[in-house]
Amino acid sequence: MKREIFEIENLEICKACGGLCCKSFPGLVTPKDVGAPDTELMRKNLLEMFRSGRYCVDWINQEEGLYFVRPAIKGSETSVFDHSYSGECTYLTPTGCQLIFGKRPESCRTLIPKVNERCDPQGYTRMKVAKMWQEYVNLLIDCAVEIENEEMWDIGNLF
Numbered sequence: 326m327k328r329e330i331f332e333i334e335n336l337e338i339c340k341a342c343g344g345l346c347c348k349s350f351p352g353l354v355t356p357k358d359v360g361a362p363d364t365e366l367m368r369k370n371l372l373e374m375f376r377s378g379r380y381c382v383d384w385i386n387q388e389e390g391l392y393f394v395r396p397a398i399k400g401s402e403t404s405v406f407d408h409s410y411s412g413e414c415t416y417l418t419p420t421g422c423q424l425i426f427g428k429r430p431e432s433c434r435t436l437i438p439k440v441n442e443r444c445d446p447q448g449y450t451r452m453k454v455a456k457m458w459q460e461y462v463n464l465l466i467d468c469a470v471e472i473e474n475e476e477m478w479d480i481g482n483l484f
């Protein structure tokens with residue numbers, strides 16, 4: 326049976342916790358977050374996101390085309406491709422997430438906070454989200470390479 330997905334924010338629980346999830350790894354951006362299935366809108370949004378330095382492409386298995394998008398990890402904001410194992414989300418501030426709830430990645434909006442037990446990701450694993458991206462993988466890689474090339478061009482012009 327298909328499970329119904331809920332978007333839930335519970336400031337009280339998360340405030341007391343201090344953002345353990347965001348400190349360990351950023352949330353996962355889905356194609357819908359960037360405008361899917363409208364590929365022109367997706368291209369525009371992905372280019373903007375990668376150009377900002379706040380988002381990157383990560384992967385589970387490059388040979389199998391299993392890539393996904395997530396906010397950058399603090400200190401790695403200039404890497405369009407980043408495969409860090411763990412690290413704190415660039416959007417975490419001392420007072421919580423810098424983004425309004427509706428602008429957060431889908432897996433952040435659907436993570437159900439719990440007390441004294443593991444918070445419930447409602448099935449949003451890296452594998453699940455990478456599979457959502459498979460249909461758009463060429464678009465995703467094109468956008469990331471375009472921004473990476475722009476950055477290399479900018480660095481080249483410094484010397």
Ligand code: SF4
Nearest residue numbers: 339342344346438444
């Ligand atoms: S979702 Fe869970 S781990 Fe994340 S801040 Fe809230 S209580 Fe903490």
Ligand code: SF4
Nearest residue numbers: 347352414417422433
């Ligand atoms: S986007 Fe916000 S809620 Fe999601 S991991 Fe980053 S700091 Fe946490």
